Amino acid sequence: MVAAVGELARYLVGEDPLRIEHHWQVLTKGGFYRGGPVLSSAVAGLDQALWDIAGKARGVPVHELLGGPVRESARVYAWIGGDEPAHVAEEASAQVEAGFSAVKMNGSAQLEALGPPAATREIARRVEAVRNAIGEERDVVVDFHGRMSKGMARRALQALEPYHPLFVEEAVRPEFSRDLRTLVESTSIPLATGERLFSRWDFRDVLSTGIAVAQPDPSHAGGISEARRIAVMAEAWDVALAPHCPLGPVALAPSAPACR
Ligand SMILES: [Mg+2]
Structure with missing residues (x-):
């Protein structure tokens, strides 16, 4: 997965990090082989990083970019x-x-x-x-x-x-x-x-x-x-x-x- 992140990063470096949807589409569909745990996990890490950058760039938590918080707490086990x-x-x-x-x-x-x-x-x-x-x-x-x-x-x-x-x-x-x-x-x-x-x-x-x-x-x-x-x-x-x-x-x- 580390190797996959390195490969995908070659596309991302220099791109506008705020085009999250566009990058997600390219990262998951730009290659011939798709899906599976390795590629999907690598994309997941990059996607989370892009959301993190978007929140920091706008000075808001990620939930504000997704429509705002919908709950004050969540049940956990x-x-x-x-x-x-x-x-x-x-x-x-x-x-x-x-x-x-x-x-x-x-x-x-x-x-x-x-x-x-x-x-x-x-x-x-x-x-x-x-x-x-x-x-x-x-x-x-x-x-x-x-x-x-x-x-x-x-x-x-x-x-x-x-x-x-x-x-x-x-x-x-x-x-x-x-x-x-x-x-x-x-x-x-x-x-x-x-x-x-x-x-x-x-x-x-x-x-x-x-x-x-x-x-x-x-x-x-x-x-x-x-x-x-x-x-x-x-x-x-x-x-x-x-x-x-x-x-x-x-x-x-x-x-x-x-x-x-
Ligand atoms: Mg389980």
């Missing part, structure tokens, strides 16, 4: 790992104590494509431990990082139903995102995905599957410019937005441009 049921319950309690109203955890370690009953029960046991620790007024999000096959996911989601997760994230690998409708229709649990989708075209067929939450990462999916466009598309499908951001404080800032 705390990551609690998820390898040991006893440990996750402890972690969840600590985060509730620290003031968080929601936690996010690993749904499982690595899984076979289809497992025995014990594998499904183990998944449910961790989430049950967290639900018991945080009570019914708070939320738990379960992230599978695409570790389940579709067959395994149908079983696991059914086993998680009693614990009412806020949503289940990346139940299956991103290459199967456009097939999520069968899972959506098999469960009442809201499904989320998107941290490994890198453009509005990647999201297009996924938003129509009935997922509940889209999670574009503004540091991978083409920057503030493209994350904003994905958000607009998501709204048209009644899909909520939770910008993905595990990377650090610099990446966090463009993930919350709608906040004052």
Whole structure:
């Protein structure tokens, strides 16, 4: 990705930095090979830098350039790992104590494509431990990082139903995102995905599957410019937005441009 930024910078040096949309179009469509995590992340970093320059040039925060702030705060969850049921319950309690109203955890370690009953029960046991620790007024999000096959996911989601997760994230690998409708229709649990989708075209067929939450990462999916466009598309499908951001404080800032 560093090499990609270097290549793209050769085009940008000397250009007017305030033509963000024009540069975004050239950077993403000027070459023969398009999209994917490397190019889209490189463009994301450059796009964020261009928005930063535009804000500084005009003496305003970026949200002023996007229509102004729309909220005073945003709900966040705390990551609690998820390898040991006893440990996750402890972690969840600590985060509730620290003031968080929601936690996010690993749904499982690595899984076979289809497992025995014990594998499904183990998944449910961790989430049950967290639900018991945080009570019914708070939320738990379960992230599978695409570790389940579709067959395994149908079983696991059914086993998680009693614990009412806020949503289940990346139940299956991103290459199967456009097939999520069968899972959506098999469960009442809201499904989320998107941290490994890198453009509005990647999201297009996924938003129509009935997922509940889209999670574009503004540091991978083409920057503030493209994350904003994905958000607009998501709204048209009644899909909520939770910008993905595990990377650090610099990446966090463009993930919350709608906040004052
Ligand atoms: Mg995730």
